[in-house]
Amino acid sequence: MIEKMKFSQKKEAEKNVLIIRDEIDRVLTHARIASDAAAHLLAGQCDAATQTGIRKIVATTPDIRTVSLLRGNEIYCSSVFGAQYFRLAAQSTPPAGFSLMDGNALTPYRSLLIYHAVHAGKSVMVGIDGYYLQYKLKINDRRTDYQMTLNGLTLNAAGQVLTHRDPTASLRYFSPEYQYQISANPVAPVSPNLLLKDIWHEEKSGVFLTFLLSALLSTFTSKTLSQRNTLLFMLEKALDKNELIPFIQPIIEAESGNTVGGEVLMRWKHPQRGHIPPDQFIPLAEQNGLITRITQSGLRHVADALNSAGIIPARDMTLFFNVSAADFINHDLLEECREFRRKTPLSGWQIGLEITEREPVEDTHVAQALCKRLDALGVQISIDDFGTGNSNYRYLMQFRPHYIKIDKVFTSGIETDASKEAIVRNIIAIAQDMRCMTIAEGVETASQKEKLAEMGATHFQGFFFSKPVEIATFFQNTRNPLP
Numbered sequence: 153m154i155e156k157m158k159f160s161q162k163k164e165a166e167k168n169v170l171i172i173r174d175e176i177d178r179v180l181t182h183a184r185i186a187s188d189a190a191a192h193l194l195a196g197q198c199d200a201a202t203q204t205g206i207r208k209i210v211a212t213t214p215d216i217r218t219v220s221l222l223r224g225n226e227i228y229c230s231s232v233f234g235a236q237y238f239r240l241a242a243q244s245t246p247p248a249g250f251s252l253m254d255g256n257a258l259t260p261y262r263s264l265l266i267y268h269a270v271h272a273g274k275s276v277m278v279g280i281d282g283y284y285l286q287y288k289l290k291i292n293d294r295r296t297d298y299q300m301t302l303n304g305l306t307l308n309a310a311g312q313v314l315t316h317r318d319p320t321a322s323l324r325y326f327s328p329e330y331q332y333q334i335s336a337n338p339v340a341p342v343s344p345n346l347l348l349k350d351i352w353h354e355e356k357s358g359v360f361l362t363f364l365l366s367a368l369l370s371t372f373t374s375k376t377l378s379q380r381n382t383l384l385f386m387l388e389k390a391l392d393k394n395e396l397i398p399f400i401q402p403i404i405e406a407e408s409g410n411t412v413g414g415e416v417l418m419r420w421k422h423p424q425r426g427h428i429p430p431d432q433f434i435p436l437a438e439q440n441g442l443i444t445r446i447t448q449s450g451l452r453h454v455a456d457a458l459n460s461a462g463i464i465p466a467r468d469m470t471l472f473f474n475v476s477a478a479d480f481i482n483h484d485l486l487e488e489c490r491e492f493r494r495k496t497p498l499s500g501w502q503i504g505l506e507i508t509e510r511e512p513v514e515d516t517h518v519a520q521a522l523c524k525r526l527d528a529l530g531v532q533i534s535i536d537d538f539g540t541g542n543s544n545y546r547y548l549m550q551f552r553p554h555y556i557k558i559d560k561v562f563t564s565g566i567e568t569d570a571s572k573e574a575i576v577r578n579i580i581a582i583a584q585d586m587r588c589m590t591i592a593e594g595v596e597t598a599s600q601k602e603k604l605a606e607m608g609a610t611h612f613q614g615f616f617f618s619k620p621v622e623i624a625t626f627f628q629n630t631r632n633p634l635p
């Protein structure tokens with residue numbers, strides 16, 4: 153049980169470190185943006201226009217507290233004090249780049265982060281309130297302390313700037329963008345053994361201890377038993393044992409009627425409980441940090457199956473894997489796709505990724521860099537459930553997809569429902585303008601297929617063609633393509 157607690161603590165810390173790093177990267181980028189915006193103001197004096205200019209930058213750039221203009225080590229214009237002059241002691245003038253500080257003249261006891269950008273004898277200094285960074289480090293995790301270390305100084309979640317960092321940190325991650333590190337320091341997990349030992353030392357004898365021990369033991373026993381029965385616990389075990397199996401549902405090209413790909417959909421058959429539907433275990437995995445393991449399991453399983461079957465398909469086939477927001481917080485997905493490519497050197501198999509909107513994928517630097525690299529690897533992007541969420545249009549700009557999927561809520565009843573028809577016409581028009589293909593999913597009847605073809609959908613998926621099938625059956629059909 154203690155091992156399990158430690159494991160889940162570590163997993164949570166790993167996830168949180170990446171979230172904090174992304175958020176702090178974003179704050180630091182705001183400092184750079186503010187500094188770039190102020191650079192042209194260095195050309196003039198500290199007149200009313202310049203003062204308005206720097207105050208406007210502070211007011212409109214998130215996280216920024218001050219912007220100052222310097223000549224050497226003399227501040228001659230600042231968003232706080234206007235055209236007053238301050239000479240900084242040489243040793244307290246921050247070096248170029250980012251620095252952590254304990255405080256400044258304005259708020260001596262409040263940490264802050266300075267970005268100092270030098271431009272030929274003059275410079276821009278941007279101040280970020282340490283509170284914003286401290287707030288990011290205070291992520292809701294009672295079992296782990298997080299710290300940020302930059303140029304030998306460490307900021308903790310209490311807002312203190314320390315000259316040393318915690319040597320017990322179990323995890324350290326560098327920002328790929330900036331020169332700082334986030335570390336995670338576990339706070340000792342509550343162990344039942346230690347708890348009982350403590351109690352024993354306090355109350356060596358007596359009826360009270362006997363009652364307390366039995367109460368604690370029964371609580372732990374019943375908690376452990378109920379935990380063993382939860383779906384989450386079972387899912388972790390199923391992933392450890394590789395019990396989740398990918399099925400593939402064919403995707404049909406409208407023009408030729410050929411199978412040109414498939415969507416990989418995970419299936420879980422529990423030895424005692426039988427089939428557990430993805431609608432139950434996928435959201436659970438997304439909420440509990442297990443979804444990346446499911447993505448990984450799908451990619452590895454299919455790559456291994458392709459590798460051992462050695463099939464060259466009759467035509468190019470794209471296999472679409474569902475990915476979630478958590479797959480975009482680091483570059484593990486890229487590594488998995490590269491590994492897929494290494495395992496399947498046979499031509500004809502392409503990777504597609506279906507991005508859903510159940511949890512929004514943030515448009516972070518990491519996500520942007522990941523998309524660029526996936527694109528360079530030839531991975532195709534498909535936006536799933538299009539038209540059902542709030543961020544569809546943002547997703548179109550963010551991901552520049554190759555495919556847009558028309559959700560099955562629009563497909564069902566398309567022949568008779570005028571509003572669904574109008575929405576689908578709109579989606580297809582957007583897709584055509586953006587040079588994307590459209591996959592209409594949930595096609596169950598010939599009349600739906602005909603209507604969608606007449607409206608310009610380029611691909612179909614649905615029970616009318618085939619239910620999701622075992623990998624071997626799908627491969628068989630790619631050798632002898634479905635009509």
Ligand SMILES: Nc1nc2c(ncn2[C@@H]2O[C@H](COP(=O)(O)O[C@H]3[C@@H](O)[C@H](n4cnc5c(=O)[nH]c(N)nc54)O[C@@H]3COP(=O)(O)O)[C@@H](O)[C@H]2O)c(=O)[nH]1
Pocket residue numbers: 401415416417418429430431434443446447450474475476536537560593594595596613614615616620
């Ligand atoms: N992040 C991940 N999500 C996954 C993964 N595997 C599955 N999922 C998601 O779970 C949801 C439910 O999936 P499933 O029960 O497999 O249902 C899929 C199809 O079976 C179903 N479908 C397909 N055709 C029809 C049809 O004609 N009628 C009908 N009633 N249902 C049909 O639709 C589901 C596919 O939907 P979508 O993904 O939106 O294309 C589902 O959201 C899966 O995405 C996983 O590995 N990772």
